[in-house]
Amino acid sequence: GDSVTQMxxxxxxxxxxxxxxxxxxxxxxxxxxxxxxxxxxxxxQLLLKATxxxxxxxxxxxxxxxxxxxxxxHLEKGSxxxxxxxxxxxxxxxxxxxxxxxxxxxxxxxxx
Amino acid sequence: xxxxxxxxxxxxxxxxxxxxxxxxxxxGHDYLFWxxxxxxxxxxxLIYFNNNxxxxxxxxxxxRFSAKMPNASFSTLxxQPxxxxxxxxxxxxxxxxxxPSPLQNGxxxxxxxxxxxx
Numbered sequence: 001g002d003s004v005t006q007m008x009x010x011x012x013x014x015x016x017x018x019x020x021x022x023x024x025x026x027x028x029x030x031x032x033x034x035x036x037x038x039x040x041x042x043x044x045q046l047l048l049k050a051t052x053x054x055x056x057x058x059x060x061x062x063x064x065x066x067x068x069x070x071x072x073x074h075l076e077k078g079s080x081x082x083x084x085x086x087x088x089x090x091x092x093x094x095x096x097x098x099x100x101x102x103x104x105x106x107x108x109x110x111x112x
Numbered sequence: 113x114x115x116x117x118x119x120x121x122x123x124x125x126x127x128x129x130x131x132x133x134x135x136x137x138x139x140g141h142d143y144l145f146w147x148x149x150x151x152x153x154x155x156x157x158l159i160y161f162n163n164n165x166x167x168x169x170x171x172x173x174x175x176r177f178s179a180k181m182p183n184a185s186f187s188t189l190x191x192q193p194x195x196x197x198x199x200x201x202x203x204x205x206x207x208x209x210x211x212p213s214p215l216q217n218g219x220x221x222x223x224x225x226x227x228x229x230x
Contacts, residue, residue, distance in 0.1 A: 034218050043116075043203055043221035044155075089155065091218075098167060099145060100219055104154045 002027045002094050004103035009087075012109045013080055021075040021088055021106045023064075029095030033057075033066055033073040036089040038105070044089060047075075085110045114138075116222035118204050124228045130192040133225045135204030136185055142209025145219060146179055146189050150200045161187065162209065194229045201226050 007022040025031065032051040036044040048057035053068035062077045073090060090103040117136040125131055137144045145160040159169040164181045172179070176195070181187040191198055205219040 036218075036221075043223045044205075044219075045221070046218040049218055098143065098162065099157055099160050102155045 002031070002092060002101040004090050004092055004101055006088075006090050006103035006106050009105070009107040010109050011106060012111065015082055015110055015112050016079045017110075019075070019077040019080045019084075019108065021090075021108070023073045023075065023090035023103060025071050025073065025090070025092050027071075027092055027094045031092040031094045033064070034091045034093075034100065035062070035064055035073070035075050036091060036102075038087045038089065040086070047088070080108070080110045082110045082112055084108060116204055116206055116220055118202075118222040118225050120225060121223065122226045122228075124230065125194055126230050127195055128193045129229075130190065131194045131198075131227060131229075133189040133202050133204075133227070135187045135189070135222060137187070137204070137206030138220055139185070140208065141206035141220070143207040143219075144181060144187050145205040145207070146187070147203040147205065148200045149203060149224070155203075158189070191227075194227075196229045199227055199229050 003026045005024050034049045035047040037047045038044045048059040050057040050066035053066050056065045064073050064075045066073055087105045087107045089105045091100045093100050119134045143162055146158040148156045148158055158171045159179045160167055161181045177191055179189045201224045203221050203224045205221045207219045208217055
């Protein structure tokens with residue numbers, strides 16, 4: 001079945017550091033890929049998405065590229081801020097399915 | 113748009129009591145999802161509806177859990193009787209259902225209900 005694997009957290013960075021959160025997936029069809037962010041005490045918010053191979057999703061300085069050859073969708077940001085501290089979830093929806101499959105989440109802590 | 117609305121935001125109850133969680137999806141969205149989030153198990157899909165009809169309830173943990181969607185603007189998740197291990201944050205999410213790949217827009221989550229069963 002479908003699955004999403006994320007790097008273990010927490011990831012602790014200093015402000016203005018470069019961020020990478022790894023995400024790899026397994027799917028039987030042609031999935032769409034997503035990154036969600038969850039700030040403390042809130043629900044998940046869609047951060048960015050990519051619907052086909054080689055697409056790049058971007059939002060708020062975050063980027064992720066859909067790599068079919070490596071089945072990956074790594075999240076990157078060139079310069080993180082304290083306000084980026086949150087839990088980040090990678091997710092996919094496969095062809096013919098109707099619900100997202102989520103990874104386990106990666107907690108990011110950015111220190112001033 | 114008001115987004116997905118959930119109530120209550122916090123619920124504290126005693127073991128054995130009935131708990132009802134409520135959700136109002138975004139207007140016009142055809143899909144509604146219920147999730148449970150815990151530290152131990154992460155984010156789990158419990159059940160989802162399409163056009164008010166339950167499609168997949170394989171994630172519902174036990175017969176103590178039930179969900180209904182009597183109309184397009186309202187859904188409930190009920191736990192009867194509740195147990196301490198049901199303590200979690202319960203999220204409702206909705207998604208538009210149009211087009212060949214209806215979930216390409218992702219799901220829109222509510223703020224969640226934090227349930228504590230003593």
